[in-house]
Amino acid sequence: MNLLLHMCCGPCTTSSHKRFNELGYNISGYFYNPNIHPYKEYKKRLETLEQYCKKEDINILIDDRYSLEEFLREVVYREENRCLYCYCMRLKETAQKARQEDISHFSSTLLISPYQNHELITEIGEDAAREFGVNFVYEDLRPFYKKSVKISRQEDMYRQTYCGCIYSEKDRYCKLS
Ligand code: SF4
Numbered sequence: 001m002n003l004l005l006h007m008c009c010g011p012c013t014t015s016s017h018k019r020f021n022e023l024g025y026n027i028s029g030y031f032y033n034p035n036i037h038p039y040k041e042y043k044k045r046l047e048t049l050e051q052y053c054k055k056e057d058i059n060i061l062i063d064d065r066y067s068l069e070e071f072l073r074e075v076v077y078r079e080e081n082r083c084l085y086c087y088c089m090r091l092k093e094t095a096q097k098a099r100q101e102d103i104s105h106f107s108s109t110l111l112i113s114p115y116q117n118h119e120l121i122t123e124i125g126e127d128a129a130r131e132f133g134v135n136f137v138y139e140d141l142r143p144f145y146k147k148s149v150k151i152s153r154q155e156d157m158y159r160q161t162y163c164g165c166i167y168s169e170k171d172r173y174c175k176l177s
Contacts, residue, residue: 002026003137004098006090006108007060008033010048011152011159015144016109017058023139028103029053029060032093034067035086036164042066048158061097071165079167083117086165087124095128095136105135112141112148115163 003025007013017027031049036042046062053060071089075082091108098106108125110116118140125136152159162172 001105002028002103003105003107004028004030004061004094004101004103006030006032006094006106006110007049007053008090008109008164009045009160010052010157011148012109012112013049013052013058014151014155014157015148016112016141017056019139019141019144020107020137025105025137027058028101029058030063030094030097030106031060032063032065032090032097033164034065034071035090037068037166037169039066039068041160044158045160052155052157061101063093063097075165075167082165082167084120084124087117087121088128091121091125091136092128092131095125095132095134098134099132103134105137107137107139109141111139112145114142114145118142 001024003020005017005020005027007029013029020027031046033042036045050060074085094106094108108121110121111118122138125138129136162169
C-alpha cells in the first residue's frame with residue numbers, strides 16, 4: 001500500500017518512516033509546514049529533511065508555499081486554539097496531495113511527538129480523509145520518539161528546540177529569560 005507521509009522535520013521522520021515501512025507501507029514524503037517561524041528556521045528544518053531523505057532514498061514532494069501572513073491571520077485572537085488550525089492546514093493539504101498523486105493513504109510524522117495532541121490530529125486527519133476520498137492512518141509512534149532523538153543525534157542532524165510557530169518559540173524561551 002502507498003502512503004503519503006506528511007513530514008514536519010528530519011528528526012521526526014527518522015523513526016516514523018521506518019515504522020511505516022515495517023507496517024508494509026510504501027512511503028512518499030510531503031513537506032508543507034508554513035507554521036514554522038521565522039523563515040530561517042523553516043529553511044533549516046527543510047534542508048535537514050531534504051538531506052535525510054536523499055541519504056535514505058525517500059521520495060519527497062516539497063510544497064514550498066510560505067504563507068506566514070495567512071497563518072497569523074487565522075490564529076490571531078484565538079492563539080490558545082492555534083494548533084487546531086495548524087493541524088487542519090497541514091493535514092488537509094496532505095490529504096489533497098495524496099488524492100492528486102493517486103496515493104490511497106496518508107499520515108503524519110507529528111504522531112511521533114509526545115507533545116502533540118493525538119486525539120485532535122486523528123479527528124482532523126479523518127475529516128480530511130473523508131473530504132478528499134483517501135484514508136488517514138493513525139499510528140501511535142510515540143514509543144519511537146526516544147529512538148528518533150538518538151538517531152538524529154548520531155546523524156548530527158539539526159534539532160529544533162520548539163514546535164514551530166512564533167507562539168511556541170515564546171512558550172519555550174520566555175519563561176527562561
Ligand atoms: S504549537 Fe506547534 S502545532 Fe501548535 S500552532 Fe504552533 S507550530 Fe502548530
